[in-house]
Amino acid sequence: MPVPDLLIELFSEEIPARMQTRAADDLKKLVTDGLVEAGLTYASAAAFSTPRRLMLTVEGALAASPTTTEERKGPKADAPEKAIEGFLRGAGLTRDDLEERDTPKGKILFAKITKPGRPAAEIVAEVLEHTIRNFPWPKSMRWGSGTLKWVRPLHSILCLLVTEEGAEVVPMSVDGIAAGNTTQGHRFMSPGTLSVRSFDDYTTQLARAHVVLDATERAEAIWHDATNQAFAQGLEVVEDAGLLAEVAGLVEWPVVLMGKIDTDFLGLPPEVLQTSMKEHQKFFSVRNPKSGRIERFITVANRETADNGATILAGNQKVLSARLADAKFFWENDLRTANAGMTAWLDALKNVTFHNKLGTQADLVDRMATLAREIAPAVGADPDQAERAARLAKADLASEMVYEFPELQGLMGRYYIEAMGEDKAIAAAAQDHYAPLGPSDDVPTAPVSVAVALAEKIDKLTGFWAIDEKPTGSKDPFALRRAALGVIRILVENKISLPLQDLLGTGAFFFAYKQAVAGTKAADTLKEQGFQNPMFVENLERWKVGNFDISLNEKRISEIEYYPDQIKDYTFYAIFDRFREMAIVPDLLSFIHDRLKVYLRDQGIRHDIIDACIAMEGSDDLNLLVKRARALSDTLKTDDGENLIQGFKRANNILTQAEAADGVEYSFGADPKFAETDEERALFEALDTAEAQITPAMQAQDFTTAMSAMADLRAPIDAFFTAVQVNSDNATVRRNRLNLLSRIRQICLAVADLTRIEG
Amino acid sequence: MTEMTTAPRSFQEIILRLQTYWASKGCAILQPYDMEVGAGTFHPATTLRSLGAQPWAAAYVQPSRRPTDGRYGENPNRLQHYYQYQVLIKPSPPDLQALYLGSLEAIGIDADLHDIRFVEDDWESPTLGAWGLGWEVWCDGMEVSQFTYFQQVGGHDCSPVSGELTYGLERLAMYVLAVDHVMDMPFNDPQSPIPLSYGDVFKQTEEEYARWNFDVANTDVLLRHFEEAEAECKTILDQVHDDPKTGKRIVMAHPAYDQAIKASHIFNLLDARGVISVTERQAYIGRVRALTKACADAFVQTRAGGWTPGAAA
Structure with missing residues (x-):
């Protein structure tokens, strides 16, 4: 039988550009999976999309699915009639189809079920109908009087099986739309119906009818023409892959046109021009490489015209001017507000809710300012500058430009703060403090920016922890995982040593303090009104007798004692209580450690290595923690390192068992004078040498040297275990050896908690 | 041409x-x-x-x-x-x-x-x-x-x-x-x-x-009108379908809908006067939506909305 090719085109009203590529892939997957599942294999398949069509070509398919036979074991021959009937019903057979066979278990009935192969057309019809009815559009709709759902009204289905003998329409229909062999060309340039005979014929006819089928080809043509036109004028097109893909999904016949931006608007920041043109008009920006200014735009029309696009370009230019006039209006108004000190914006932030349990944007700014000031010294920033930067960082959220283009937040802040005459470092922080937004986004490096960026994220984490809005499973509506990763990356990539314990405590303090004060105010009002809420009274008592874990943040709590005028007794206790109840600092720190594990795992560091380092003191300093983990990971990759772990574990196991059996702790007193063998004496020497290297290295946080010295112990430890029996009959020798093992344990555990290393 | x-x-x-x-x-x-x-x-x-x-x-x-x-x-x-x-x-x-x-x-x-x-x-x-x-x-x-x-x-x-x-x-x-x-x-x-x-x-x-929209419209009056339109819309829709006077089935979807339109416009005026906070905004929109929904429910109980005698009320 000849090997057929399959041709499918689903022709509809305009499919949203952002959905086309995915839809073509889905069409290919659903149809080919369906064919294969029905036994119809094929050689190759490819899918395409334009604004009005999804297209699939499958080459070298079987003309029919193969006939299959399956043997099914039934009940025993002497089974009750009902059981046999049931089996027959299930298999769709009659008694005559059964065969009786002798088996070790007696006579058993067997059925042979033959499934005849089916012609390709029948299978294709079934698969395509199922595909159309179950297509995974992100959003779909009904139209007219029909019940079928598609992304926009579906007009025709082309479905052909093509062999050397010719093309045949696959007989099928969905919701009244019958498959045929026709399609349409370009809506305006080539109206009318095309009859198609094969894939080659289809692409040739479409090209003639002004449709470029392949989105990649359209994108390449657009980019080629755009860069050529810009180059001819000594200009360059600003690259934007997302925009290019979108524009390629808006046209079937791309025609690139370049126009000028009115000189009135060239004074706007280039990002404003670019954003306005992209968001509103889907224009590319064309830059003068000498000045860096955006001077022209590229628009992509869907057709050629008799006047070579002159009318289209003029229209686009006019629309752009109206848009940019708006942008210019915003820019000039905003500059006036900025030059007046931004007070109007800072006041406006008092009316913008950050989160209904966490106060307004102005409250957020206050907290960020305090945190930034506290962080500043550790990151090498001037505290006054860091605080000022934090106070201004969110001001642009109230500006007209950011209201219009939210994606310009931060950037506009930088422009406006610079315009006020503030230090560039303060202005830059407005833009940088949102970063990093993703795992590949750059982290801020300028000290003031780092301080504000950390302040923003620490506030966010502690705030949402305080109101118990932690991420769960796949849900992370406030992007707290991203915030934690941001903290990690800023600290680690800038090599900043900053213990988080205190900082998280400061963050947590705001919320605890605020809640306590709010509670006190409410309580005061109630008391003034003579209200005796039993729960309130009870709480009051509970606060007073509370058993507080003041180790959580002694410093903060001791500070509160100096504010007797501002904070009433029970407020003070309430704060203790909130700390105890929420216990947010350790919980949050462990969340950050979990994110750190993910971050380091992506860099090839095992989770047990990180656990071994987290268990050490000072692990709230992420930079230190990562240094330790990297050094340990490197050590464990060496032969000595890997074997040392075995030696350490052996020593630790023997010691633990002996300690358990003897009920004592062997922790010191190993003396070389009781050593009986050379290997034992060598180990004493090696431990002395290692200790002499490790102690100063650890003090200098030089983990690489410390761990390399530790790894050097591998050979003497191995030699010791080979030559020496720890459990000697001589009690003195045994005790001395156990104390020697204890030295191994102490030295190794000073570097990292090796008991947590797996394997 | x-x-x-x-x-x-x-x-x-x-x-x-x-x-x-x-x-x-x-x-x-x-x-x-x-x-x-x-x-x-x-x-x-x-x-x-x-x-x-x-x-x-x-x-x-x-x-x-x-x-x-x-x-x-x-x-x-x-x-x-x-x-x-x-x-x-x-x-x-x-x-x-x-x-x-x-x-x-x-x-x-x-x-x-x-x-x-x-x-x-x-x-x-x-x-x-x-x-x-x-x-x-x-x-x-x-x-x-x-x-x-x-x-x-x-x-x-x-x-x-x-x-x-x-x-x-x-x-x-x-x-x-x-x-x-x-x-x-x-x-x-x-x-x-x-x-x-x-x-x-x-x-x-x-x-x-x-x-007038921005500075003069009397917000107290408008707030009252909003409440009145909302109440009237509900009252209209609460009436029994069969008119006691004529004995005919008369579901008053359109008069009720007029009140919903009125409430919606008054909300827009209040918004322009800047007296509606962000959180209140959502609540007002929800109230207008409740009215239009109720009117839509009523309309499908009319002949123009597809109701036929004998269909479930």
Whole structure:
């Protein structure tokens, strides 16, 4: 039988550009999976999309699915009639189809079920109908009087099986739309119906009818023409892959046109021009490489015209001017507000809710300012500058430009703060403090920016922890995982040593303090009104007798004692209580450690290595923690390192068992004078040498040297275990050896908690 | 070339051509609804008539008011009072896109010279409890219409689906007539004995309403009116279906809907006066939506909404 090719085109009203590529892939997957599942294999398949069509070509398919036979074991021959009937019903057979066979278990009935192969057309019809009815559009709709759902009204289905003998329409229909062999060309340039005979014929006819089928080809043509036109004028097109893909999904016949931006608007920041043109008009920006200014735009029309696009370009230019006039209006108004000190914006932030349990944007700014000031010294920033930067960082959220283009937040802040005459470092922080937004986004490096960026994220984490809005499973509506990763990356990539314990405590303090004060105010009002809420009274008592874990943040709590005028007794206790109840600092720190594990795992560091380092003191300093983990990971990759772990574990196991059996702790007193063998004496020497290297290295946080010295112990430890029996009959020798093992344990555990290393 | 494909000379000529065109395509040419609305969609000929199975085809001009958009007649494109042209056909015909493109040609937009595009735009009206899918139609990069297949209105699934076209008349006309400021646009034929511009007709009212909307409208009175309209809407819908006086089944969906429209407009006025906070806003929108939903529920209990004697009440 000849090997057929399959041709499918689903022709509809305009499919949203952002959905086309995915839809073509889905069409290919659903149809080919369906064919294969029905036994119809094929050689190759490819899918395409334009604004009005999804297209699939499958080459070298079987003309029919193969006939299959399956043997099914039934009940025993002497089974009750009902059981046999049931089996027959299930298999769709009659008694005559059964065969009786002798088996070790007696006579058993067997059925042979033959499934005849089916012609390709029948299978294709079934698969395509199922595909159309179950297509995974992100959003779909009904139209007219029909019940079928598609992304926009579906007009025709082309479905052909093509062999050397010719093309045949696959007989099928969905919701009244019958498959045929026709399609349409370009809506305006080539109206009318095309009859198609094969894939080659289809692409040739479409090209003639002004449709470029392949989105990649359209994108390449657009980019080629755009860069050529810009180059001819000594200009360059600003690259934007997302925009290019979108524009390629808006046209079937791309025609690139370049126009000028009115000189009135060239004074706007280039990002404003670019954003306005992209968001509103889907224009590319064309830059003068000498000045860096955006001077022209590229628009992509869907057709050629008799006047070579002159009318289209003029229209686009006019629309752009109206848009940019708006942008210019915003820019000039905003500059006036900025030059007046931004007070109007800072006041406006008092009316913008950050989160209904966490106060307004102005409250957020206050907290960020305090945190930034506290962080500043550790990151090498001037505290006054860091605080000022934090106070201004969110001001642009109230500006007209950011209201219009939210994606310009931060950037506009930088422009406006610079315009006020503030230090560039303060202005830059407005833009940088949102970063990093993703795992590949750059982290801020300028000290003031780092301080504000950390302040923003620490506030966010502690705030949402305080109101118990932690991420769960796949849900992370406030992007707290991203915030934690941001903290990690800023600290680690800038090599900043900053213990988080205190900082998280400061963050947590705001919320605890605020809640306590709010509670006190409410309580005061109630008391003034003579209200005796039993729960309130009870709480009051509970606060007073509370058993507080003041180790959580002694410093903060001791500070509160100096504010007797501002904070009433029970407020003070309430704060203790909130700390105890929420216990947010350790919980949050462990969340950050979990994110750190993910971050380091992506860099090839095992989770047990990180656990071994987290268990050490000072692990709230992420930079230190990562240094330790990297050094340990490197050590464990060496032969000595890997074997040392075995030696350490052996020593630790023997010691633990002996300690358990003897009920004592062997922790010191190993003396070389009781050593009986050379290997034992060598180990004493090696431990002395290692200790002499490790102690100063650890003090200098030089983990690489410390761990390399530790790894050097591998050979003497191995030699010791080979030559020496720890459990000697001589009690003195045994005790001395156990104390020697204890030295191994102490030295190794000073570097990292090796008991947590797996394997 | 027919007369229709020549360039129109005035704002009113564009409206007249649209009327003639859609009349020729079989639409009933209705008149504007006699109440203040924010958009042509609010006309009961669209909201209520998009519900139920009865076929429908209507086109009309609807004066629309958006108090917050007032700029004292000074902004070239923004007005607190403007016109929308609205077409609603149920069920949506298969050639609705072609019909729509024909209407552009009728007002002088030559598809051979212009770049006309259908760009994704999902439509949603929180106050109407309605949504649909479609596009904004671009002509040379400018949005000239909204094209929507209604999926749900007043919380009811639309079946059959209506196709809705909305033209922002001032913007479209400014484009066709190549005018930069709306107030400069010829309202009637510039060759008329008394030529009138859009500004001659509307500049003064834009100023007057902007002042009233923003600074003078009595918010206490408006708040009270809102409550009253809401209460009246509910009272109307609470009545039994069978009129005790005539003995006929009379479900008063339209009078109730008038009150919902009124509440919606008063909300817009309050919004322009800046007395509604962000959190209150959502609550007000929810209250208006509850009214329109209740009106939609009532409409499907009427004959026009598909109720037949013997059907469950």
